Amino acid sequence: MSSEVEICNLALAHLGDSATVASINPPEGSAQAEHCQRWYPIARNSLLELQEWGFATTRALLAELMNPFPQWQHSYARPADCLKVLAILPSDSASDIAACAGYTPQAFTTETDASTGNQIILTNQGSALVRYTRLVTDTSKFSPLFTDALGWYLASYLAGPVLKGETGINVGQAMLKIALGMLSSAAVSSANQSGQQQVQAYPWSR
Numbered sequence: 537m538s539s540e541v542e543i544c545n546l547a548l549a550h551l552g553d554s555a556t557v558a559s560i561n562p563p564e565g566s567a568q569a570e571h572c573q574r575w576y577p578i579a580r581n582s583l584l585e586l587q588e589w590g591f592a593t594t595r596a597l598l599a600e601l602m603n604p605f606p607q608w609q610h611s612y613a614r615p616a617d618c619l620k621v622l623a624i625l626p627s628d629s630a631s632d633i634a635a636c637a638g639y640t641p642q643a644f645t646t647e648t649d650a651s652t653g654n655q656i657i658l659t660n661q662g663s664a665l666v667r668y669t670r671l672v673t674d675t676s677k678f679s680p681l682f683t684d685a686l687g688w689y690l691a692s693y694l695a696g697p698v699l700k701g702e703t704g705i706n707v708g709q710a711m712l713k714i715a716l717g718m719l720s721s722a723a724v725s726s727a728n729q730s731g732q733q734q735v736q737a738y739p740w741s742r
Contacts, residue, residue, distance in 0.1 A: 538683050539675055544572040546687035547694055550711060568698065575693040583682070583689050584669055585620045587719050591677050592619075595667040597627060601656060604649060608658040612666075614646060618655075620669040621646055627663040681722045689715035 538546070545556045548568055555568045560576060563569035584592050598612035605611065614621070624642040644659035657666065672678070678686070688711050695708030 538678070540576060543675065543683060543687055543690065544568075544576055547572075547690035548698070550688060550691040551695055551698055551707060553698055568694075571694055571697045572690075575697075576690060579690040579693050580673075580686060581619060581671065583686055583715075584672065587722050588622060588669065589679065589682055589722070591679050591682070592669050592672045593622065593667065594670050595625070595665055598657065598664045598666050601649075603658075604651065605647075605658055608645075609660040610658070610662055610664065611649075612657045612659070612664060614655040614657050615666065615668065615670070617670045618666070618668045619671050621657060621666055622669060623667045624657070624659045624661050625665045625667060626661060627665045629665065679722075681718065681725055685715050685718040685722060688712075688718065691715075 540560060541557055544560055548555060548557070553568065555566060557566060557569040557572055558564050560569050560573040563573045596615055598615075601611045601613055603609070603611035621644065624644040626642075642659055642661040642664070644657055644661070646655060646657050648654070649656050657664075675683070692708045692711035692715060695711055696704040698704065699707055
């Protein structure tokens, strides 16, 4: 599997930049390494949130909190590594797949408790379990499609500071178009691996 540095060099190669970086944490001293240190984690986290990736999807029982919002029956602490809540399930539910008889997706919202500043999940589901996208920083866990898409997506961030001016803007837009196009392939691959149709739908995949 590719390392962070290899993904950064892949992105630079997409831009036609012949430079290679040897380290981004800390940056080795080149301008390219400093740009990669700044934009790599943003691009990675954004890409994780954009698509439901199997390697980053997990589930956990939620810890119930005092509920400050009477509009909802239950309030739960959001997992610390949660980037995106995908579904709220009953604790004994096997899945939120449409083919599972008798299961109705549970309504929920994610907000910030003004009194504590902590992120919370509000729902009417008691004893709730959450399926969510978690923050994954270990590149050895990335799927090949994610690594490939991340190289293009990171290139869209780097185009401006590396190429600069109107050229950087135009190339950045082209890199972004390729990266987002790859998400469609990733969605198909994910669906094929699950073997069942998800309840959730993503507008960009229609």
